[in-house]
Structure formats: structure tokens, C-alpha cells
Amino acid sequence: MTHRQLRLLLALTFVALAAYLLAPYPGRGQDWFSTGINLGAPKIRLAVSDFQAQSTDAELVRLTNEFNSVLRNDLDQSGIFDLVSKSMFPLKLPVEPADVDFQAWSSSPAEAQMLVFGKTEIINSNLVITGRLFDVKNPSSASVLGKRYVATMNDISTRDAAHRLANEIIQTLGGGVPGIALTRIAFVSNRTHHDEIWIMDYDGFNQRPITSYGSLSLTPRWSPDNTKLAFTSYVLGNPDIFLFSLETNHRVPFPTYKGLNTTPAWAPDGKRIAFCSSMSGDPEIYVSDVDGRNLHRLTFSPGVDISPVWNPKTGNEIAFVSDRSGTPQIYIMSEDGTNLRRLITGGGDASSPSWSPNGLFMAFSWRVSDTGTYDIYVVEIATGRIVQLTHDAGRNEHASWSPDGRHLVFESNRSGSKQVWTMLADGANPQQLTRDGQNWNPTWSN
Amino acid sequence: MRKNLFRLMFLLSVLGFVITLGACHKKKVAVAPPPPPPAPAAPASPIISLTAEPATIEKGQSVTLSWASQNATEVSIEPEVGKVQATGSTTVTPAGSTTYVATATGPGGTQSASARVTVTMPPPEAAPPPAQPKVTEEELFSTKIQDAYFDYDKSDIRPDAQQALTADAEILKGNPSIVFTIEGHCDERGSEEYNLGLGDRRATAAKNFLVNLGVTANRIFTISYGKDRPFCTEHTEECWQQNRRAHLVFGRPSGR
Numbered sequence: 001m002t003h004r005q006l007r008l009l010l011a012l013t014f015v016a017l018a019a020y021l022l023a024p025y026p027g028r029g030q031d032w033f034s035t036g037i038n039l040g041a042p043k044i045r046l047a048v049s050d051f052q053a054q055s056t057d058a059e060l061v062r063l064t065n066e067f068n069s070v071l072r073n074d075l076d077q078s079g080i081f082d083l084v085s086k087s088m089f090p091l092k093l094p095v096e097p098a099d100v101d102f103q104a105w106s107s108s109p110a111e112a113q114m115l116v117f118g119k120t121e122i123i124n125s126n127l128v129i130t131g132r133l134f135d136v137k138n139p140s141s142a143s144v145l146g147k148r149y150v151a152t153m154n155d156i157s158t159r160d161a162a163h164r165l166a167n168e169i170i171q172t173l174g175g176g177v178p179g180i181a182l183t184r185i186a187f188v189s190n191r192t193h194h195d196e197i198w199i200m201d202y203d204g205f206n207q208r209p210i211t212s213y214g215s216l217s218l219t220p221r222w223s224p225d226n227t228k229l230a231f232t233s234y235v236l237g238n239p240d241i242f243l244f245s246l247e248t249n250h251r252v253p254f255p256t257y258k259g260l261n262t263t264p265a266w267a268p269d270g271k272r273i274a275f276c277s278s279m280s281g282d283p284e285i286y287v288s289d290v291d292g293r294n295l296h297r298l299t300f301s302p303g304v305d306i307s308p309v310w311n312p313k314t315g316n317e318i319a320f321v322s323d324r325s326g327t328p329q330i331y332i333m334s335e336d337g338t339n340l341r342r343l344i345t346g347g348g349d350a351s352s353p354s355w356s357p358n359g360l361f362m363a364f365s366w367r368v369s370d371t372g373t374y375d376i377y378v379v380e381i382a383t384g385r386i387v388q389l390t391h392d393a394g395r396n397e398h399a400s401w402s403p404d405g406r407h408l409v410f411e412s413n414r415s416g417s418k419q420v421w422t423m424l425a426d427g428a429n430p431q432q433l434t435r436d437g438q439n440w441n442p443t444w445s446n
Numbered sequence: 447m448r449k450n451l452f453r454l455m456f457l458l459s460v461l462g463f464v465i466t467l468g469a470c471h472k473k474k475v476a477v478a479p480p481p482p483p484p485a486p487a488a489p490a491s492p493i494i495s496l497t498a499e500p501a502t503i504e505k506g507q508s509v510t511l512s513w514a515s516q517n518a519t520e521v522s523i524e525p526e527v528g529k530v531q532a533t534g535s536t537t538v539t540p541a542g543s544t545t546y547v548a549t550a551t552g553p554g555g556t557q558s559a560s561a562r563v564t565v566t567m568p569p570p571e572a573a574p575p576p577a578q579p580k581v582t583e584e585e586l587f588s589t590k591i592q593d594a595y596f597d598y599d600k601s602d603i604r605p606d607a608q609q610a611l612t613a614d615a616e617i618l619k620g621n622p623s624i625v626f627t628i629e630g631h632c633d634e635r636g637s638e639e640y641n642l643g644l645g646d647r648r649a650t651a652a653k654n655f656l657v658n659l660g661v662t663a664n665r666i667f668t669i670s671y672g673k674d675r676p677f678c679t680e681h682t683e684e685c686w687q688q689n690r691r692a693h694l695v696f697g698r699p700s701g702r
Binding site: 214219234235237260262282283303304306323327352365397 | 642644670671
């Protein structure tokens with residue numbers, strides 16, 4: 001082999017190797033991760049045709065507009081659709097199945113695979129919404145879904161109907177995973193000049209206070225059945241754990257202990273709570289039943305042990321934050337405190353673990369160096385592989401998974417103040433949900 | 447090898463703690479006294495009189511209450527005074543207008559008499575009573591007691607903090623009735639939740655230091671505010687140092 005041939009061979013090998021290394025990562029995100037969180041499948045091209053009001057009643061027209069924008073936003077935020085731009089729609093929007101021009105919807109420029117359409121009307125003073133999902137590539141048996149909703153003529157009820165239809169469509173086309181359009185987010189807000197617990201719909205609407213203690217209330221966590229919140233309150237003169245029923249709007253008894261008591265976390269069976277307490281003199285992780293019985297201590301390490309979260313899939317492991325190595329780091333242990341291991345070995349300051357609903361991933365905030373800032377990362381627990389989700393956009397912390405595992409809610413100061421944001425679990429599509437005062441410590445309902 | 451050593455150290459550091467839950471106090475149920483036996487003959491009714499002199503005072507002045515009773519086994523005056531002899535007098539200093547009621551109870555029944563005392567606000571020119579030259583404990587505390595400052599991500603009591611707390615301990619031991627709170631604070635750099643834990647460790651470290659110098663533990667409350675109640679909100683090291691502290695506050699924590 002001549003020198004020249006050898007050089008050519010080397011060059012070709014290099015090109016082939018480079019192509020091999022770069023090929024699996026087109027654009028953003030890592031394939032293994034997107035697949036693991038259910039965002040890896042090719043997106044379905046979906047046309048969401050505006051539902052047509054069947055009279056000119058002003059209130060019907062207003063609520064229909066609201067319905068259309070909520071439905072479109074829900075489907076857009078779901079992370080599994082590529083929505084057809086309205087400018088590419090055919091001129092005539094369908095009301096009834098017979099109106100659908102399959103050719104127009106399925107060919108260029110719309111190129112839709114699926115079409116959502118329908119109508120709204122007033123029947124017996126109620127808002128009646130008929131929604132349909134058609135497979136426009138398959139005219140012979142196009143109908144995938146047909147639903148009818150009877151709503152009260154107001155915004156809340158109209159939004160609720162849109163969320164329900166969106167959930168049906170997402171579950172039907174998204175591999176059977178239920179949609180999150182009816183979920184809520186709890187967070188802390190200082191908009192009343194006190195730090196209080198608030199909740200809102202997942203899309204940022206309907207923000208309302210849960211506490212008005214005029215004290216300091218922090219670290220809200222949803223019970224697995226979403227009927228209660230656990231949080232930290234200083235209203236009795238000490239950081240105590242409060243359980244609060246969203247059904248009765250009253251506290252549910254939970255013991256108070258001396259010292260710091262904070263970061264409660266519900267076991268997936270809803271029967272036990274892990275929390276941080278310094279009742280022994282040092283912040284440690286404890287577990288008790290929700291009525292306070294069967295209290296036991298899981299950590300015995302000088303230093304801070306805080307922010308426990310349960311493995312939501314198995315309920316037999318707890319992740320938490322400890323500074324036993326010098327800086328805050330994330331550890332995992334069995335629910336009895338044994339089998340302790342450190343999750344992230346990269347150093348820096350790793351905090352705020354949130355376990356993915358499928359049990360495979362941990363979202364966390366990480367400041368890799370002292371001079372850097374916090375960003376949201378996800379680690380695949382079995383392999384230790386890490387993906388960074390936020391980049392160069394202020395300080396990003398305290399991620400919490402949506403129940404479908406496709407989204408994260410987090411706090412960020414990228415807008416100039418600390419606010420609650422959501423994004424897809426691969427880091428795409430950040431959305432700001434709060435704007436009033438400062439808002440942080442978000443946690444997604446189940 | 448090193449791993450095994452760590453494991454051994456970890457095992458050795460594992461200590462058992464016994465958590466004693468205080469038993470709830472059971473409320474004592476009041477038992478009604480048995481009814482008195484019926485009187486054999488109608489005994490004489492008690493008689494009582496009550497006067498207040500003067501009947502109108504300025505706030506801060508005293509009134510003499512005088513009373514006399516007959517046929518009574520028990521005489522009491524409310525409010526403030528309580529059970530008294532059958533006949534007598536006492537002085538009271540009501541803060542506001544008050545109706546005193548003397549009740550005489552005897553075998554023949556119960557009688558009461560009342561006297562109204564009207565309290566007026568003193569005229570403004572006479573208002574300020576001579577200023578108390580004595581420094582209150584709260585003033586002493588807020589002028590003399592120093593806070594302890596910490597290094598980043600640390601809860602060790604460093605030399606300047608030792609000095610401050612040693613001086614505090616002398617003052618606190620000289621004023622043993624002072625009850626106070628040590629608030630643990632952190633700068634904004636760590637996560638909110640971790641800082642709650644760190645602030646708790648700072649407050650506890652400062653408390654333990656004072657206790658070791660002889661300040662009784664049951665006078666000291668601790669509370670961690672983490673990074674949620676900063677003293678300074680600039681993003682500079684100077685400001686962060688202000689926020690990394692154990693802040694000593696007169697009295698108990700309030701919840702506000």
C-alpha cells in the first residue's frame with residue numbers, strides 16, 4: 001500500500017467514524033433519553049380545526065373561541081404532535097363528518113395525518129361541544145374518536161371540557177399514556193407579601209391561594225390521590241409539617257416536632273410520609289405514617305440530610321440530599337435506610353431530586369462549579385448517563401415531573417424574577433406560567 | 447480497601463436514638479359538688495355594702511375599695527381582688543373604667559353590691575410620667591448582643607463568631623431571665639431546601655456554643671429561615687456574608 005493510499009484510507013475512516021458518532025444525535029436531545037421519557041417517537045402531524053359555533057350568540061362565540069384556544073394549547077403542549085399551522089388549512093373548516101375534505105387536509109401544504117374538528121351549540125342553556133378525531137389518511141374508516149361534552153356556560157366549565165377532549169386525543173394517539181391537561185401545579189408565591197402556598201392549572205390558569213397564614217409556608221407536595229398537600233409552615237413559630245385537605249380546606253392532624261421539620265414527601269401508597277427533621281439536633285430523614293405513628297429515623301450522618309423523594313414506581317427507595325461529602329449531593333437508599341449510594345459523582349452542588357413517574361430517571365438541579373449557576377439535569381439512574389436540559393438562561397432549579405413523564409415544571413429567574421416555568425422533559429418548549437410577584441418551589445400533581 | 451474503611455466508619459457512626467413521645471395530658475373532668483343539705487330553719491340573708499373612693503380617677507391613680515358584710519361565710523370582690531375578709535378595705539389601680547362587684551355568700555343565700563370606678567385619661571400636659579432611666583432587657587439585648595457569622599456552606603463557629611458569642615454569653619448569664627431565639631440564615635447561592643437545613647445547623651451550632659459557656663439551654667429557641675429572610679439582597683460577597691449568620695433575637699419565635 002502506498003503512502004497516498006494509506007492517507008486516503010485514514011481520511012475515509014475518519015469521515016466514517018465522524019458520521020457514525022454524529023448520526024444518532026440529530027438536532028437536540030439524546031435518543032436513549034427521549035425514548036425513556038416517551039418523547040422519542042416521531043411526532044404525529046395533527047390539524048386542530050377551530051370548532052364552529054352553531055349560532056351567533058355572543059356568549060357562545062366567546063366561549064367557543066376560548067375552547068378552541070385551550071384545546072389547541074393543550075395539544076401543542078403535549079409534546080407528541082406537530083401541529084399544522086392555521087395558515088395551511090383548507091378554506092372551509094368542517095363541522096360534520098360529511099364536510100371533511102380528506103384530500104385537502106392530507107395533501108400539501110397541510111399534510112395532516114390526523115384532524116380534530118367539531119362544533120359548539122347551546123342546548124337547554126348548556127354549552128354542548130361535539131368533538132371528532134379523524135385519520136385523514138384513511139378515508140374509508142376515518143373516525144378515531146367522537147366525543148360530546150355538556151358544559152355550563154362559563155369559562156371554568158368550558159376550559160374543563162377542552163382539557164377533557166385534549167386528554168382523550170392525547171391518550172388515544174400517545175401510546176395510551178393519559179394526558180395531563182387536567183393536572184395542577186402547587187407552588188409558593190410571595191405576591192401577597194407573605195410566602196404562601198398556591199395552586200394553578202397545569203397551563204397557568206386559575207391561580208389561587210391555599211394558605212393565607214401571613215407567615216412563611218414552603219415546600220408543597222401533592223398526596224398521590226391529589227386530595228391533600230403536605231407543606232412546611234412557620235405559622236406556629238417553628239417550621240412544622242402541615243397536611244392540608246383540598247376537599248375540606250382544613251388541616252389534617254400531623255405531629256409537630258421540635259427543630260426544623262420540612263420537605264415532606266408522600267410515599268406512592270399515600271400512607272407514609274418521609275421528611276426532614278432536626279428533632280435529634282441535626283437535620284435527618286425520618287419516615288412515619290401519615291398520622292405520625294411508627295416514626296423512625298433513616299439517616300445518621302452529621303450534616304444536612306433533606307429533600308427526600310420516594311421512587312414513585314416501587315415505593316421502596318428514597319432519594320435525598322446530603323452534604324456528608326462536603327457539598328450537597330443526591331443519594332439513594334432503601335426505604336429502611338440501608339443500601340445507601342451516591343447518585344451523581346460529578347461534584348459541585350446537586351439538589352432538589354425529583355423521581356420520574358416510571359422510576360427510571362431523576363431530575364435535579366446542579367451547579368457544577370462554584371462560579372456557575374444551577375441548571376436542570378436528568379440522570380438515568382441505572383447507567384448514570386446525564387442530560388442537561390436548561391442552558392444559558394438564568395438560574396434554573398427545583399424540577400418536578402408531570403405524571404405523564406413528558407414534562408417538567410421548574411423555577412427560573414430567566415425573565416428577571418423567580419417564576420414557575422414548564423418545559424418538555426427533553427428541555428424543549430419552555431413556557432412561563434406565573435408573572436405576579438415571585439413564584440417558586442413548584443410541584444406537579446399526580 | 448478505602449471503601450471498606452468508609453463503610454466501617456459509616457457503621458461506627460450509626461447511633462440509635464430513642465424518641466420519647468410525650469404522653470398527652472388528660473384533662474381532669476370537674477366533678478360537681480354534692481348539693482348542700484337543706485337548711486333546718488330559714489337563716490338570715492347576708493348583707494353587703496361596697497364603696498369606691500374616689501369614684502373617678504386618672505389613669506395610673508389608685509382607688510380604695512371598702513366593704514362590710516353580715517351573715518356571710520364567704521365574701522369575694524371581682525375583678526382583680528378575689529376572696530376577702532368579711533369587712534375591710536384595699537386599694538386597686540384599674541387600667542380602665544371598672545365596675546367592682548362584691549358578693550357575699552352565706553347560709554341565707556347570696557347578695558351582691560357594686561361600685562363603679564371611672565378612669566379618665568390624664569390631661570396631656572401631665573401625661574409623660576418621669577422617663578424610666580432603667581434599660582429594659584430588650585433594649586440591653588438589642589444594643590449589646592452580637593450575631594455570629596459563618597463561612598460559605600459551613601456551620602462551624604469561626605474565631606470571630608467565638609468572640610461574639612463569648613461576649614454574648616457573659617451578658618446572657620448576667621440576665622438570666624432573658625429568653626431569646628437564634629435564627630439561622632444563609633446566603634442565596636444554595637438551593638432553598640438545602641439552606642433550610644444549613645440554617646438549622648448554624649442556629650444549633652451557635653446555641654451549643656452558648657450552652658457550653660453556661661447559658662441554660664431552655665432559654666434558647668432556634669429557628670432556621672434558610673435563605674428566605676435575607677438581611678441584604680445584593681448579589682455580592684459582602685452581602686452574602688451579611689446573610690450567613692446566626693441572628694440573636696429577644697424573645698420567642700413568633701411565626702410571622
